Amino acid sequence: MYTYSFEKLDVWNEAKDFTKEIYTVASKFPDNEKFGITSQMRRASVSICSNIAEGSARRSNKEKAHFTTISFGSAVEVLNQLILAVELGFITHENYQKLRASLESITNKLNALRNHQVK
Numbered sequence: 001m002y003t004y005s006f007e008k009l010d011v012w013n014e015a016k017d018f019t020k021e022i023y024t025v026a027s028k029f030p031d032n033e034k035f036g037i038t039s040q041m042r043r044a045s046v047s048i049c050s051n052i053a054e055g056s057a058r059r060s061n062k063e064k065a066h067f068t069t070i071s072f073g074s075a076v077e078v079l080n081q082l083i084l085a086v087e088l089g090f091i092t093h094e095n096y097q098k099l100r101a102s103l104e105s106i107t108n109k110l111n112a113l114r115n116h117q118v119k
Contacts, residue, residue: 029090044081048106055068055071
């Protein structure tokens with residue numbers, strides 16, 4: 001089976017695993033948030049790894065960097081939603097800290113990837 005280039009990226013693998021964590025955490029949110037923060041957080045986390053994958057299929061480094069930038073924006077969006085979730089009492093502070101650390105690792109790698117793409 002062919003392995004696509006994005007599948008070899010540590011940042012994509014981290015983002016994919018992070019998305020699975022978000023799905024697990026969000027499944028415990030209140031039912032009345034199903035179409036609110038739960039849905040938004042899940043979509044934004046999926047966007048992180050999806051844009052890394054989509055960008056890898058682009059021909060020019062400028063296009064690749066554009067999708068990496070979108071991925072970074074989605075990561076910051078998830079951070080905003082995590083802050084809201086902890087302040088609303090949907091997640092514990094400990095869980096927030098763990099997820100935030102994962103997100104910081106992802107954003108650092110996205111920055112490094114983008115810097116490589118714009119050289």
